[in-house]
Amino acid sequence: MAKEMKPLETYGRRxxxxxxxxxxxxxxxxxxxxxxxxxxxxxxxxxxxxFQSAKSPEVVNADYDxxxxxxxxxxxxxxxxxxxxxxxxxxxxxxPKKRDPEESIVSVVALRDLIEGPLLERFANxxxxxxxxxxxxxxxxxxxxxxxxxxxxxxxxxDEEQQMIRELSIPVLQITPGLLMLPIIGLVDxxxxxxxxxxxxxxVSANRAEVAVIDLTGMGVMDSQVANHLIQTAExxxxxxxxxxxxxxSSETAQTLVQIGVDLSKINVRGDLQDGIEAGARxxxxxxxxxxxxx
Numbered sequence: 001m002a003k004e005m006k007p008l009e010t011y012g013r014r015x016x017x018x019x020x021x022x023x024x025x026x027x028x029x030x031x032x033x034x035x036x037x038x039x040x041x042x043x044x045x046x047x048x049x050x051f052q053s054a055k056s057p058e059v060v061n062a063d064y065d066x067x068x069x070x071x072x073x074x075x076x077x078x079x080x081x082x083x084x085x086x087x088x089x090x091x092x093x094x095x096p097k098k099r100d101p102e103e104s105i106v107s108v109v110a111l112r113d114l115i116e117g118p119l120l121e122r123f124a125n126x127x128x129x130x131x132x133x134x135x136x137x138x139x140x141x142x143x144x145x146x147x148x149x150x151x152x153x154x155x156x157x158x159d160e161e162q163q164m165i166r167e168l169s170i171p172v173l174q175i176t177p178g179l180l181m182l183p184i185i186g187l188v189d190x191x192x193x194x195x196x197x198x199x200x201x202x203x204v205s206a207n208r209a210e211v212a213v214i215d216l217t218g219m220g221v222m223d224s225q226v227a228n229h230l231i232q233t234a235e236x237x238x239x240x241x242x243x244x245x246x247x248x249x250s251s252e253t254a255q256t257l258v259q260i261g262v263d264l265s266k267i268n269v270r271g272d273l274q275d276g277i278e279a280g281a282r283x284x285x286x287x288x289x290x291x292x293x294x295x
Contacts, residue, residue, distance in 0.1 A: 023127075024134055038115065070090050205240065222253050247272055
C-alpha cells in the first residue's frame with residue numbers, strides 16, 4: 001500500500017484550505033520574483049564562508065539554480081516526502097568528491113537568511129503573520145531534512161550531530177534594526193526551551209536589540225516548567241536592556257502561566273504577531289525619540 005502523503009502543516013489559527021492555498025501562491029510568487037536577484041548576494045555570502053571562490057561563474061550559477069529550484073519545488077509541493085526527497089537531491093549535488101560536505105547545509109541556511117529580509121519587506125502588513133505561518137514551518141523542515149540527509153550520507157549516522165539540526169531549526173529573525181522575532185513552533189520540552197533561550201540571548205547581544213517579540217502562535221502544549229523558563233527568558237532579555245513582547249498566547253498557555261503564579265498584567269502581551277511587531281517598532285521609535293530630545 002502506498003504511503004499516504006501528508007501536507008505540510010501551517011501553524012497558528014485554523015484556516016480554510018482556500019485561504020492556505022492563496023497564501024502559498026503569494027509566497028511562491030514572491031520566491032519566483034526573488035530568484036534572479038538573490039543569486040549574486042548568495043554567491044558573495046558563500047565566498048565569505050570559504051566556499052565557491054575557486055569555482056567558475058558557471059558552476060556557481062549551477063549550484064545556486066539547483067538549490068533555489070529545489071527549495072521552490074518544496075514550497076510548491078507542500079508534502080513531507082517531497083521535501084525529504086529534494087533534501088537528498090541537494091546533498092547529492094553538493095557532496096561529490098573534493099567538496100566540503102558541509103557546503104550543502106551552509107548553502108541553504110545562507111539562502112534562508114537572504115530570503116528573510118525581502119520577505120519581511122514585501123509582507124510588512126497585516127498579512128505578515130499568515131505568510132510566516134506558511135514559510136517558517138516549510139523552511140525549517142527543509143533545513144532539518146537536509147541536515148539529517150547530510151549526516152546520513154557523510155557520517156553514516158545522525159546521533160553525534162543532532163545539536164546542529166536543533167540549532168538550525170531555531171531561527172531568530174531581525175525584523176528591523178533593533179527588533180527581533182523568535183517564532184516558537186511545535187512541542188517544546190525543557191531541553192529545547194534552553195536552546196531557544198540561548199539563541200535569543202545571543203541574537204539580542206549580537207544585534208544590540210532593543211525589543212524581542214516571542215511568538216507562541218505555533219507552540220504546542222506548554223507545561224509549567226517550560227512556561228516558567230519562558231518568563232525567566234524574558235527577564236534575562238530585560239536585564240540585557242531589551243524589552244520582550246509575547247504574542248499568540250492560547251487560552252491554555254495563559255492558564256498555565258496563571259497556575260505558576262505569573263501576573264499577566266505585568267508581562268507585555270499582544271494578541272498576534274503583527275500587533276507585537278508594531279508595538280515593538282513603537283517602543284524603539286519612542287525610545288529613540290526620548291534620546292534625541294535628551295541630546
